[in-house]
Amino acid sequence: MGDKATAKALAAAILAGALSLPLAGALAQTTTTPAKAPGVHIELNKLEQQGEACRAYLLFENEKGAEYPVYRLDLVLFDKDGRIDRRIAVDASPLRAGKSVVKLFDLTGLQCSAISKILLNDISPCEDASGPRDDCVVSATLSTLTDVSFYK
The missing domain is CATH 1.20.5 (Single alpha-helices involved in coiled-coils or other helix-helix interfaces)
Incomplete structure (x- = not known):
């Protein structure tokens, strides 16, 4: 038993x-x-020659996303021959939740017509309310209204 x-x-x-x-x-x-970061849509809206500088207009659409007090783009610009022309950091901070915003920046000493493509190399640093994020570039979506390719 x-x-x-x-x-x-x-x-x-x-x-x-x-x-x-x-x-x-x-x-x-x-x-x-960890929770996936809500994506931000980034549109290369316009390139405009301003004397010796090429002015770039970027539209950031954060309609469904979290607030990003820190959001910096690491961009690589390529010339018409496909060679790297320069690498720049663009501070888009802050990006408010539920808001679209246009940010512009001047690329001094560069003709807009000389740019063939722009690579979003990274988004770093990137922080939301929970702190530093390492998935911002993955969750971002891109588009362009110019003849210049904008990709990641």
């Missing part, structure tokens, strides 16, 4: 352990997976 009681206790322990595995996996998943 002792063997039957031991067998039943063992079976109950195995069943309890098997039933708790999916729950343990779900709990581990929720505590280790």
